[in-house]
Amino acid sequence: MGRGAVSAGFLAIAMLACLGGAATATEYVVGGSRGWTAPPNITAGYYDEWAAGKAFTGGDTLRFIWNGRHNVAVVNREEYDSCTKVSSVSQGGETFNYTLPADANGLYYFICTVDSHCENGQKLAITVVSPTPAESPNSSGSSSSAVGALPVLVLLSSSIISMLMN
Template sequence: MGRELTIAILAIAVIGLLHSTAAQKTHVVGEFLGWLVPPGGNYTYEAWAATQHFAVGDLLVFNFTDGDQDVARVTKEAFNKCNSTDPIKLMTTSPANFTLDTTGEYYFIGTKDKHCELGQKLAINVTAEHVSPAPSPAPRSGPVTYVVGDKLGWLVLPGGELAYEAWAYGKTFIVGDTLVFNYLNGSHDVAVVTKANYDSCNTSSTLALFTNPPTRITLNSTGANFFICTFTGHCAGGQKLAINVTSGSTAATPPSSTATPPSSGAPPPGSSANPPPGSPTSPNTPSSPTPEGSAAASLGAAGLSATFLSIALALLF
């Protein structure tokens, strides 16, 4: 009887260990944008966080350039005031890894110079476990006008198309809605293109081209819609937006894309190293080291622990 009970307990432990470890997720803050002073202020990291779901056991990874950036976990009050005098934890070496070990709100800022005031700050909410996506939004009463990128506007960002993917995430676009593109006249434009031209950033042919801001485009048919900037290097640098338009209020899945992040090398015009007139200046995008303690490593640890438990079970026979 004692041996059977021990076997049951060990079996439950193995199952629990594998379940909890497999459920862990690694969130690389800002993806390939990294952790820096972002263009557009707070919006960039707010938009990134909106695409994530954080649960206890997940790992938060900050990639940045040592010496130029750091990351501090702070209280809500310190976050709101950008007060870095008494952080809960300060990390100065990249990659900086934070394990989300409790539910509730977490607040992170950069403590260098005026980095926090300029938007290098992140607030997230951590739940007990990963849950299914939220239900579809309630029906709308009429068309909606969306300002693409909100205060960020329509420009080339150091994080590539991530920012516009994040902006579109969770939004419902229906026939009759209007997109407004704000940009600097003569420095950008808006082209409506096919998916093939969107994926390849082919600007030789367009379905429609707009050159005078603000550009207002009414969504008059259902299906995928693709927009790029035709200025040299801008689309490749991430100035592109893909959305799905539906006939009702059901949220549409963003169109798939084969586009990849911009390669290293000379930045395109309007990027962080060569920002367009009137855009905020931002440090160079840091390289993204492989995060320590990633989910793959955790699964390896789980396999090792499960092996030891299996050996223990074998020794009972």
């Protein structure tokens, strides 16, 4: 194998290793195994408890799955607090996917506008955080950075190439 092929091979491996640490979006099924439902099947505050401790970031998808008569409306804080029956709701089916914008940051609110479902607790408020440059989205306390690994990979690749050339 020629020296150029060896160098190209190690460069490709180094680039793939860097990409392997890249951040990926997460899909969350809202409500877990219970899905998007209304009391009396759930307790008041159920969706607050479900969202607690989750690190929602831009690009993540919230998947609302339900049986029966429900919908999802993306609302502002006032509409969330008062359970305002807004006209902009998901239509049809028993599932709705909402992908958070890539630059999302702050609070996002969702309610069911069917009957008194929202008033009975079928509503969700989440906090979306922008990851710091050293963190990948959805990390749970550990940081991962492909850029931070690059100097180590370059040094390792250079050493191996140097050994093979001698």
